[in-house]
Amino acid sequence: MSQFIDILEEKCPKCGVGKVFATKGNPLLFRMPHMNANCPNCNHKFEKETGYFFGSMYVSYGLTVAEMIAAFIVAHFFIKSYAGMMSLIAGLAVLLSTFNFRLSRMIWIYMLDGKNRTV
Template identity: 50%
Template sequence: MKKQCDQCGYSFEREPGYFFGAMYISYALAVSEMFSVFILSIFVFGMSYLYTLSIICIMAILASTFNFRKSRVIWMYLLRKPSS
């Protein structure tokens, strides 16, 4: 991630352990994505469980980078100080 925001100068670097809570958000994002893929593949497309598991594994690997960055942004937004 960048060290500072190009537009507002907000510092993305925090003290050690600051993004520990972002792991929970990343986990929630991954579980919701996996559950959505499971429901779609089983009930909508009628795929077998083996194909569904394969698709879920591939999707989880491909979405990990997106989830990593998005969870950090959500965590920073949740803990930001309101501007006066």
């Protein structure tokens, strides 16, 4: 359970103290999240090799599909037009893009690197 909270709080998988992301990004301002190369607390390197986060795109895809299905299930009670539903789904995909980017990378880091905690 604590790893789940650490993923949501974007903490380092090794020490659980340092932040993985320096900035959270903002899709409305066209700013992507910026990731620290190393943990500010324990100097743990997050990106092990080039292309390390390629697999997190599959995690991001799964998150996005789950969110859009949930949004569709809730919204189909209120929105009857096809264009309105597609606008809602597209808007949500844009608004949640930086959240999904950060969360998918955190899940990926913890999947491959999350059991190394020494504390």
